[in-house]
């Protein structure tokens with residue numbers, strides 16, 4: 001099928017939903033505000049395919065921005081099904097990678113961003129060193145500089161205008177620390193993650209020609225998960241879309257805003273949709289969750305938004321499991337009775353259809369250990385994962401492993417996809433056609449010669465590292481930190497807890513069908529599973545102890561996000577003596593509804 005035929009075909013589903021259809025037909029700036037499972041991302045991807053085909057002429061294209069690398073990958077997969085691949089015409093990625101690859105790297109010099117020659121992205125250790133020096137120069141004393149990192153980050157992200165009284169006066173100590181920290185980073189020849197959008201916003205504000213250059217390349221800006229993207233992106237959107245003329249298509253849900261602690265402000269989305277020049281579309285149907293789960297999710301949120309399950313949806317069930325003892329004990333109950341009962345009730349269910357979600361990564365340790373005892377393979381996407389799931393390099397290696405373990409035969413993944421992602425990762429070192437060709441040829445040969453799932457992972461990784469990755473790393477400023485993640489993981493595979501891991505097991509981490517999903521509630525954002533088990537939902541965990549009013553609201557939204565990931569069964573596990581207030585409320589409202 002041609003690309004046009006693909007999106008026309010996919011749009012048939014949108015036609016049956018009047019809200020989705022008006023978003024699909026929109027001609028100017030459009031914002032879709034809607035609840036979980038309402039098809040926001042689906043509408044966004046099909047609309048993007050349409051705009052690329054009908055509204056902009058090659059080589060101009062669209063930039064598509066989302067919250068994190070995981071969400072970006074999800075968008076890529078969905079767009080691939082519509083025949084759209086990221087490349088020159090289409091940018092898909094986070095605000096940070098948009099800022100870095102589209103604005104800072106190409107224009108740092110001409111836009112006079114004040115960066116040293118040959119700057120690169122700081123590793124964790126380099127950031128730590130810069131913070132230590134800045135701390136000694138400004139705050140001083142015996143405190144631990146790293147304890148200031150979090151508040152410093154928030155300050156940087158919340159007040160963008162460094163010339164303002166707000167910047168100087170809200171917290172003079174923090175303002176001084178940030179300025180000294182950035183100076184130390186520059187002295188080391190480095191920028192950090194938070195610098196990327198800040199440098200981009202500043203450069204865009206200072207240079208009209210830069211705004212025009214971005215507009216020339218991307219007349220369309222598409223944003224998913226707008227509620228979580230923070231002030232820097234909002235400022236870019238305001239400038240690029242409402243002054244320069246980029247067309248905006250954004251989707252989001254204020255009720256799913258769960259990243260307030262990183263500087264996200266849900267009211268920015270509301271403000272955007274209140275604008276006269278923006279068409280706002282609201283969607284009411286939930287295509288994901290069974291009807292009972294949709295009803296109960298209103299209780300979970302504590303607000304009736306009038307969402308309904310789509311026609312023909314299954315009923316879905318909410319189960320409550322009060323537990324006794326420690327989390328280790330809860331986890332044993334989970335694998336001794338809850339999971340086996342689910343498997344019996346839903347024959348044909350794959351482990352990958354089940355997700356176990358908890359409020360904090362350390363609670364997941366009890367789940368991971370019990371899973372191992374009961375013989376269940378798991379894949380973790382939290383800070384205690386084998387390696388950060390957000391690492392593009394590691395995720396690329398997982399895909400390479402899948403190719404070596406049978407993808408070369410089945411086409412899942414296709415070699416083209418590996419080559420494309422590799423070109424993006426190492427783009428800075430692959431400037432010439434010959435370099436690109438050599439990279440693809442070497443990659444193919446290296447993977448082809450190692451098509452054996454029983455190979456020890458440390459051997460496979462070390463060889464790939466020395467043949468393919470190591471020669472490129474010195475010229476790639478953007479993947480230094482990721483290279484460090486890889487080195488640490490290889491070390492764990494040589495001597496540590498992953499010593500016996502095989503290539504096939506590593507490939508399974510990428511594919512995930514045979515593994516139960518273990519994740520924090522935060523990392524489950526945007527995903528969906530047949531069965532969701534929310535684990536450790538106790539007062540003191542969600543919300544945490546002595547919460548402020550706003551912390552209660554954010555915890556409640558997090559509870560709601562977890563709740564609405566489930567299609568068929570939702571299980572809630574908690575200590576019977578101290579259930580979370582949200583659990584008790586849902587329970588009593590469900591009981592009232594039955595009477």
Ligand SMILES: Nc1ncnc2c1ncn2[C@@H]1O[C@H](COP(=O)(O)OP(=O)(O)OP(=O)(O)O)[C@@H](O)[C@H]1O
Nearest residue numbers: 013014017035036037038039040041042287288526
């Ligand atoms: N018009 C439709 N007809 C049939 N299925 C649909 C339709 N719209 C969406 N869906 C399905 O509903 C599910 C949820 O869609 P999607 O992930 O796009 O929702 P979302 O609004 O982005 O969700 P969330 O905010 O919870 O991440 C998907 O399985 C999608 O295929």
